[in-house]
Amino acid sequence: MTSISPTFDATSAEALEAKAKAANTGYWRKVYFWRISLLVLFLGSWELAARTEVIDPFRYAMPSTIWARLVEWITEGTSEGPLWYHLWVTMEESLLGFFSGSIIGVIAGIALGRNKMAADIFALYIQLINSIPRVVLAPIFTVIFGLGLMSKVALSFVMVFFVVFANAFQGVREADKAMIANARILGASESQLTRSVIIPSALSWIFASLHVSFGFAIIGAIVGEFVGARYGIGLLISIAKGSFDAAGMFAAILIVMVVALIAEYLMTYIEGRFASWKPPVSQDVA
Amino acid sequence: MNNTSAIELRNVTRQFLSPDGKALTALRDFSMTVARGEFAAVVGPTGCGKSTTLNLVTGLFKPSAGEVRVMGEPVNGIDRRIGFVFQTDALFPWRNVIDNVVAGPIFRGMAKAHAYAEARDWLARVGLSKFEKLHPHQLSGGMRKRAALAQTFINKPEILLMDEPFSALDVQTRAVMHTELLKLWSENRASVVFVTHDLEEAIALADKVYVLTAGPATVKSVYDIKLPRPRNVADIRYDKNFIDISKQIWNDLKSEVQEAQARQTRAA
Ligand SMILES: Nc1ncnc2c1ncn2[C@@H]1O[C@H](COP(=O)(O)OP(=O)(O)OP(=O)(O)O)[C@@H](O)[C@H]1O
Numbered sequence A: 001m002t003s004i005s006p007t008f009d010a011t012s013a014e015a016l017e018a019k020a021k022a023a024n025t026g027y028w029r030k031v032y033f034w035r036i037s038l039l040v041l042f043l044g045s046w047e048l049a050a051r052t053e054v055i056d057p058f059r060y061a062m063p064s065t066i067w068a069r070l071v072e073w074i075t076e077g078t079s080e081g082p083l084w085y086h087l088w089v090t091m092e093e094s095l096l097g098f099f100s101g102s103i104i105g106v107i108a109g110i111a112l113g114r115n116k117m118a119a120d121i122f123a124l125y126i127q128l129i130n131s132i133p134r135v136v137l138a139p140i141f142t143v144i145f146g147l148g149l150m151s152k153v154a155l156s157f158v159m160v161f162f163v164v165f166a167n168a169f170q171g172v173r174e175a176d177k178a179m180i181a182n183a184r185i186l187g188a189s190e191s192q193l194t195r196s197v198i199i200p201s202a203l204s205w206i207f208a209s210l211h212v213s214f215g216f217a218i219i220g221a222i223v224g225e226f227v228g229a230r231y232g233i234g235l236l237i238s239i240a241k242g243s244f245d246a247a248g249m250f251a252a253i254l255i256v257m258v259v260a261l262i263a264e265y266l267m268t269y270i271e272g273r274f275a276s277w278k279p280p281v282s283q284d285v286a
Numbered sequence B: 001m002n003n004t005s006a007i008e009l010r011n012v013t014r015q016f017l018s019p020d021g022k023a024l025t026a027l028r029d030f031s032m033t034v035a036r037g038e039f040a041a042v043v044g045p046t047g048c049g050k051s052t053t054l055n056l057v058t059g060l061f062k063p064s065a066g067e068v069r070v071m072g073e074p075v076n077g078i079d080r081r082i083g084f085v086f087q088t089d090a091l092f093p094w095r096n097v098i099d100n101v102v103a104g105p106i107f108r109g110m111a112k113a114h115a116y117a118e119a120r121d122w123l124a125r126v127g128l129s130k131f132e133k134l135h136p137h138q139l140s141g142g143m144r145k146r147a148a149l150a151q152t153f154i155n156k157p158e159i160l161l162m163d164e165p166f167s168a169l170d171v172q173t174r175a176v177m178h179t180e181l182l183k184l185w186s187e188n189r190a191s192v193v194f195v196t197h198d199l200e201e202a203i204a205l206a207d208k209v210y211v212l213t214a215g216p217a218t219v220k221s222v223y224d225i226k227l228p229r230p231r232n233v234a235d236i237r238y239d240k241n242f243i244d245i246s247k248q249i250w251n252d253l254k255s256e257v258q259e260a261q262a263r264q265t266r267a268a
């Protein structure tokens, strides 16, 4: 018998890991390079086309004037008061709509998911309401709740509620039958079953919906502000439109984009903490 | 001690409604008795009604006709004395191994500290002590099955129902699990119903083997397995008596398996 040197395996494993790591950083370097290049190319050709008047700079604005408007808003405030206040009002509306919509959506989804009779009774009405394009409710809410906070929160709420509700409901329905039977036989009561099996297994569905629904909450708030408001990013866009200020519109859109992106990253982070048991995607080292 | 049997199915019939509303009979006039502390194995062709039989004992299904008794009393809802090891993976994937094992005692109201102490004890017995913090997807199939055994055994079931618990495992792991199962059973002396496709597995483990007919299932015949205990499951299949019994039972089972296969090809 010849003995195989144990260092052989160790070095080859290290070499493999190092190689995979190098390949990985090389890959991401390329991805970042192309991401930045595309952005520079896009903004550069926009700026160039507007300056040389290939496109109408009055209607399309250009990156430099948009940036200047943004800086002006941040340092001097908008014609309607400080930018931060508008941003805060929009965020407040979105957050209230998001939290109320998702909490009530989750509760309603789980309750109906656990009760077949109630689900069948409500199914028709939920489908009916769900078939209304949400934004047409904006004028109605303005009439009912006035120009203040409530009408935007209400619109945000309906935008969020249905997405979260549908996902929570589906998540409960998809809960594994064998797992439920197992919990019952192990001794779970109905409420223990809901807490320890139904909700955890619906959680990945719920998180998937929370991901998109914060974006919906912002849409709800901004559309509500278009229709009638005293403050908010939607109002800024509406005023910029009224004064043919293309740079102002794009600047407002940019702000919304940044906020939505931050929210998206936060959500991914929170989801990662909650669903730590999820199998990670294994790397192909070939 | 009273001398009523642990499980008794008397002339049980169970029907299902298929999605298009037609009645399908899974069990017909099915009778079976398992004494206390007895290890009964059930073999039969696929789809004949073996899982249905176990579900009737748990109380998850109700009989359409006939009577199911557990420890002398009619089944009414889920009985706390019953443990069930499932055919499919039924561990909770979002809980780690030890949190899976304590589930039963905590559902049943045991204090946390006590439950975790017992769970550690059970994990040691099934050889998973080092893996208590891992999640099911990080375990091998055999480790998951051992975790499932610990999850069921920690409730100290007086009646243990097992639905093809080891069918997804490779031959070597299966042999290890058989030995472990018999060891746990000899310590606890539960009454066991063990469903399997594998005739050799049934004979090696059980005191009695029930052969079922192709669906709707009735009991075709019952064999007493008089092989001495404790049994060495790995070697017993080469035992002369073992080979004789398995030939005998296989002759009986063969026609049912052929019947079930013929039906499947006809349906396809
Ligand atoms: N919930 C159900 N609804 C309708 N039909 C069912 C249901 N459960 C089982 N059946 C039917 O009853 C029959 C017996 O099913 P069962 O699961 O008991 O078979 P089995 O012997 O356990 O099969 P296998 O060995 O493949 O696990 C099958 O024809 C099946 O289609």
Ligand SMILES: [Mg+2]
Pocket (backbone or CB within 6 Å): B050, B051, B052, B087, B163
């Ligand atoms: Mg089965």
